[in-house]
Amino acid sequence: MGFLDKLFGNTSKEDTTMEKLNIGIILGSTREGRVSPQVGEWVKGIADKRGDANYEIVDIADYQLPFLGTTDGTEPGIAAWNQKLANLDGFVFIVQEYNHSITGALKNALDFAREVWNNKAAGIVSYGSTGGARAAEHLRGIMGELMIADVRVHPTLSLFTDFENGTVFKPQELHLNNVNAMFDQVIAWSGALKTLR
Numbered sequence: 306m307g308f309l310d311k312l313f314g315n316t317s318k319e320d321t322t323m324e325k326l327n328i329g330i331i332l333g334s335t336r337e338g339r340v341s342p343q344v345g346e347w348v349k350g351i352a353d354k355r356g357d358a359n360y361e362i363v364d365i366a367d368y369q370l371p372f373l374g375t376t377d378g379t380e381p382g383i384a385a386w387n388q389k390l391a392n393l394d395g396f397v398f399i400v401q402e403y404n405h406s407i408t409g410a411l412k413n414a415l416d417f418a419r420e421v422w423n424n425k426a427a428g429i430v431s432y433g434s435t436g437g438a439r440a441a442e443h444l445r446g447i448m449g450e451l452m453i454a455d456v457r458v459h460p461t462l463s464l465f466t467d468f469e470n471g472t473v474f475k476p477q478e479l480h481l482n483n484v485n486a487m488f489d490q491v492i493a494w495s496g497a498l499k500t501l502r
């Protein structure tokens with residue numbers, strides 16, 4: 306926006322687009338054969354229909370993060386991961402349950418950044434035999450330490466009723482309202498918290 310536009314309060318359509326929040330849909334699993342990309346694409350499809358923010362899939366696997374503390378920390382993926390998070394205003398974590406918690410890959414990725422997580426909002430979409438609820442609750446504890454405000458609405462997907470053979474994602478209709486309600490809260494809080502940063 307130019308100086309005169311600011312002075313007279315003129316906002317063009319282009320400016321409004323530029324001011325949209327950036328929300329990352331973070332895939333929490335990295336294993337070969339994982340189902341998280343299917344879930345992430347479904348969530349992004351719902352998000353894009355809303356058109357109220359810039360939504361993107363953020364795949365931890367793309368950053369090839371080493372295991373924290375095992376290298377000198379100069380791998381380009383570490384800086385790229387931090388840069389990506391710095392550019393985001395909020396997150397939706399796609400969380401899968403591994404041994405009643407989040408994946409090691411997601412914990413490692415969470416540990417690899419600090420300030421760039423702070424004062425942002427996040428929602429969780431989880432899956433597992435009990436909807437990934439136990440993993441999601443662990444993530445909420447971690448988010449407290451990282452100063453990420455986790456919203457209440459939490460869609461939980463069942464490996465038994467939302468997947469065929471536990472591998473082909475076929476979500477039940479009923480989850481759609483929940484995902485949108487979660488986004489309502491993520492967008493509201495992401496916008497509010499942006500004013501703190």
Ligand SMILES: Cc1cc2nc3c(=O)[nH]c(=O)nc-3n(C[C@H](O)[C@H](O)[C@H](O)COP(=O)(O)O)c2cc1C
Binds near residue numbers: 406432435464
């Ligand atoms: C190491 C491991 C541990 C798991 N532990 C649990 C568990 O405790 N509870 C559960 O509901 N599902 C568990 N599962 C099943 C996963 O939730 C399921 O395989 C899911 O598809 C994993 O997500 P992903 O395909 O994106 O990797 C486990 C899977 C793996 C690979």
